[in-house]
Amino acid sequence: MLPNVKLTEVTRDDVDRIAYWLRDPDVSSRWFGEYAVGDPVHPAYEPEHMVEASDTEWSNVFHQPYRKIYSIYTTEAQHIGEARILRNENAPAEISLLIGRKELWHQGFGTAAMLLLLEQIFSDTNATTAIVEVPSTNTAALGLFEKLGFSHRQTRQVTPNLQILRMSIKATDWLNPSSTSKQTSLPGITITGSPSTGSYEIASQIAKILNYQLIGETAVTKKLQERLGCSERELDTFIDSQKSVINRFLTKMITPHEYSPTHDFGYPGTTPRYIHNYDHLTPQPITKTLYQDKLGRVIRQLVNGKNSVIHTTTAHLFVPNGSRNLRVLVTGSDRVYVDRVIAERKWTTDDWMQHNQIVKSEIRKIGSHLLDADPLDPSGFDLVINLERIPSNLVPQMVADSLPAHAPARGDVVDRGKPLTV
Secondary structure (H helix, E strand, O other), X not given: OOOOEEEEEOOHHHHHHHHHHHOOHHHHHHHOOEOOOOOEOOOOOOHHHHOOOOHHHHHHHHOEOOEEEEEEEEOOOOEEEEEEEEOOOXXXXXXEEEEOOHHHOOOOHHHHHHHHHHHHHHHHOOOOEEEEEEEOOOHHHHHHHHHHOOEEEEEEEEEOOXXXXXEEEEHHHXXXXXXXXXXXXXXXXXXXXXXXXXXXXHXXXXXXXXXXXXXXXXXXXXXXXXXXXXXXXXXXXXXXXXXXXXHHHHXXXXXXXXOOHHHOOOOOOOOOHHHHHHHHHOOOOOOHHHHHHHHXXXXXXXXXXXXXXXXXXXXXXXXXXXXXXXXXEEEOOOHHHHHHHHHHHOOOHHHHHHHHHHHHHHXXXXXXXXXXXXXXXXXXXXXXXXOOOOOHHHHHHXXXXXXXXXXXXXXXXXXXXXXXXX
16 A cells, blocks of 8 residues: 655745755755755755745745645655645646655655645646656656656756656546556456445455455545545544435534624624634535545545555446446355355344345445445446356456456556655
């Protein structure tokens, strides 16, 4: 698994650390090198100067709509680097990325940060192309961008000893990364199945055959919690609130709304004018729109970031249309699996059938009320396998053989999540 990182607003302490990191030639050479006088190059600002800059100058550098500068932090609140997105209207988005802590190089932090940046560019803006410029000596960064689907477009000679390679990726190639990359990357696979099918065991076998990473519902939920900034209990409470008409109505009624003194003529002065200054301190309530957006981002990052088998009931709903990722539905009844569960739980057949129906109903409720789709609708899949007609032990190889013929075989998998750091 790639490490978890987040993009945050830059602070003066962050800039001070950037200045310190860039004094190391190993770090500055992976960024943009050094000027002729020996000072490290920073393309957006002068770090040592900005530490002491006025608030006005700080705002001019870090709060421009065409330029977004982020600090890269781990989930343990450790500052590890910086990223920048430069975007003029109708122009490609230019990205730069630095992991400044040398002890964290080659551990996947650069890959994880770049995935967040690309997701932001192609999901939140109308940009159709992203561009990076990389020193020709930074082979780790070049390898990372090639694996993500970037292709080399131009070479620029900065100094007699330094070349900058300009690489780009289109939004369509990001959604379908193997279409233009020189290094073939296998598509991801989503597996969906009702409780009676033993679909998780099937997904596990597929992952072993292809040397893929297996990602289950728990891992997806954990990443979703991180995106939403909520606890497991808060997420469960929200999902439960969407399963009935009454609960959905109550949830909508208690969603925080803006106070207006016109609603209370007797006390117009009791609410301070500046109360909205504290909005950023209040956790953002989970809504249906926010849930869909964050879950979609999690799934797209997983299918684009690593050759993986994702076993959930809803991941296939967020696989980009037109991509090579394979969506598989497992149906029918695997009697061996059912008999085993009945024996373990000391159930009767009727108990199992009732449990199965309840789980299916819950899945469809979540899909209908949260995702606006039926997760078990066969029309939403590329491959539907009925275990009443096909033995379950044949299914894993059948799914593996369904991948595009030009993909590398088994052990030759190109791992796009392989730890590489820029």
